[in-house]
Amino acid sequence: xxxxxxSPEALRLQEGESSSLNCSYTVSGLRGLFWYRQDxxxxxxxxxxxxxxxxxxxxERLKATLTKKESFLHITAPKPEDSATYLCAVHVAQxxxxxxxxxxxxxxxxxx
Amino acid sequence: DGGxxxxxxxxxxxxxxxxxxxxxxxxNHDAMYWYRQDxxxxxxxxYYSQIVNDxxxxxxxxxxxxxxxxxxxxxxxxxxxxxxxxxxxxxxxRRDQRSNQPQHFGDGTRLSIL
Numbered sequence: 582x583x584x585x586x587x588s589p590e591a592l593r594l595q596e597g598e599s600s601s602l603n604c605s606y607t608v609s610g611l612r613g614l615f616w617y618r619q620d621x622x623x624x625x626x627x628x629x630x631x632x633x634x635x636x637x638x639x640x641e642r643l644k645a646t647l648t649k650k651e652s653f654l655h656i657t658a659p660k661p662e663d664s665a666t667y668l669c670a671v672h673v674a675q676x677x678x679x680x681x682x683x684x685x686x687x688x689x690x691x692x693x
Numbered sequence: 694d695g696g697x698x699x700x701x702x703x704x705x706x707x708x709x710x711x712x713x714x715x716x717x718x719x720x721n722h723d724a725m726y727w728y729r730q731d732x733x734x735x736x737x738x739x740y741y742s743q744i745v746n747d748x749x750x751x752x753x754x755x756x757x758x759x760x761x762x763x764x765x766x767x768x769x770x771x772x773x774x775x776x777x778x779x780x781x782x783x784x785x786x787r788r789d790q791r792s793n794q795p796q797h798f799g800d801g802t803r804l805s806i807l
Contacts, residue, residue, distance in 0.1 A: 622801070630794075
């Protein structure tokens with residue numbers, strides 16, 4: 582069964598304190614991995630797509646990396662406005678159809 | 694601005710009542726999706742549509758129905774058969790089902806039981 586696990590479930594950081602969020606997956610037929618940011622009461626906002634092991638993408642204070650079994654979202658010198666839930670999703674091919682399998686998310690709180 | 698519009702933002706359902714959630718997109722995307730989000734759980738796929746007049750069940754389709762009569766619209770009906778409908782419902786679209794482009798989401802409808 583395709584599975585995506587995100588850790589930790591919740592993370593509290595002080596402003597400027599860098600850290601990483603993890604997304605590990607066991608899927609067959611991986612076609613890509615997506616990172617989203619979700620604010621309370623809003624829909625997920627697309628951040629990055631990663632297609633193959635070794636690939637890296639950056640946007641402001643965020644950097645996403647991908648290996649064969651997991652992805653990391655590195656947050657460098659975070660600010661309070663980076664507080665949100667970060668979702669990981671893998672795009673899998675399954676029995677002639679394709680779908681996204683989502684993790685449960687990591688809730689990040691950055692204190693000033 | 695191109696995007697996905699979901700309405701209403703909040704919806705209340707009475708016992709035995711069917712309710713319909715609206716999803717409209719002006720991105721010219723072929724594929725559209727409905728997800729349910731519950732606290733502490735990942736998004737779960739209810740239904741998806743790859744093209745007009747065609748749709749398929751997702752992982753948790755029981756108690757829900759959809760239609761796709763227009764490319765830009767994909768309404769979801771939560772029927773009285775859905776015994777636990779309280780959740781945050783998200784609509785998404787993608788250029789097409791086969792592409793590896795990301796799905797883009799609306800801002801959701803929160804459904805509660807009266």
